[in-house]
Amino acid sequence: MDESYASLPTSHLLGSVPAVENEENNTSTHEVPVANLQIFPPNNVGGDKGRGYQTLGGPSGDGDGPGQQPTSTSSGVFNISSYTQYFNVDTDVVLNRIISSINPVSGDFFSKIDSNPDLYGLVWISTTLIFVIAAFGNCATYLMDKSSDSGTTWSFDVNYFSVAACTIYIYALAVPLAFYFLLQYFGSRASLTHFWCMWGYSLFIFIPTSLLLVIPLEFLRWLIIILLGGASGCFVALNLRSYIDGNDLMVVCTAAFLLQMVLALFIKVWFFP
Known part of the structure; x- marks a missing residue:
């Protein structure tokens, strides 16, 4: 790595990140954001506009994500959803x-x-x-x-x-x-x-x-x-x-x-x- 970049503080490499002052030790700590392409930015790939931001539950339509209703594992005479077909x-x-x-x-x-x-x-x-x-x-x-x-x-x-x-x-x-x-x-x-x-x-x-x-x-x-x-x-x-x-x-x-x-x-x- 170039020595000019190595001498720069970490905050200049990751962007402007507010420093959190530790009052007990009088030291500065920095929180490094975690990059997750599934969460940010909005997923508008393929012309699918208006879907907004993805959540931590997973992409829309995969598994139990927000694009799919949670499936009920209970069934039987005491489950109201089992009577909807009638x-x-x-x-x-x-x-x-x-x-x-x-x-x-x-x-x-x-x-x-x-x-x-x-x-x-x-x-x-x-x-x-x-x-x-x-x-x-x-x-x-x-x-x-x-x-x-x-x-x-x-x-x-x-x-x-x-x-x-x-x-x-x-x-x-x-x-x-x-x-x-x-x-x-x-x-x-x-x-x-x-x-x-x-x-x-x-x-x-x-x-x-x-x-x-x-x-x-x-x-x-x-x-x-x-x-x-x-x-x-x-x-x-x-x-x-x-x-x-x-x-x-x-x-x-x-x-x-x-x-x-x-x-x-x-x-x-x-x-x-």
Whole structure:
């Protein structure tokens, strides 16, 4: 090295670096900055403008750097992110499945949801049905009482909501679960997610049914609930048949049909007396 450079202080070689005075020893120390081309200057190579300064985590897009979201190693029923795939549906898909659910004789619902079963319909339809039957049930009760006694005053029964919530949520979750374990016991192939999806959409038909049950004509009410409850039962039974091999398990389809009818009759008797 040239002696002229060797005689210069270190600060002149590395640039202007402030000296830190050590009050105890009265000596001067210098901090030498560490050069790291990945951190400074900004990485705008290759026309990738606007990326800014890189951080110590690594270049963008490599490993677990800032350009890539951290991956979650946890999974299972207690991980919320594991359920996001079952809510990845748009409006057109949901409407198409709703239309299929009110067609009781098609029997091709599982083929439509095979690649992407969703739980959005189960949650949304069940919750909507709870509010609908509770609200319209109060209206129907008032109209029926008003037709027989003109002096009847309006009163809202809040218990309708609690009964509706317990009934619909338990039915929508427990009945598919029971059939899933039943078919597993009989050795048939079954998918719990597919069952929850189908039973969730099977409840949609009771939403417009609740609106029709507000009509203060008892005979017409019974006719509506029997017809539309039977349509919902046929939808479930015919689609469930695709999971059953042989005629020995046809009793399972019959049980599914009867359970839908029981739910329909319960809605009529409890909420629209």
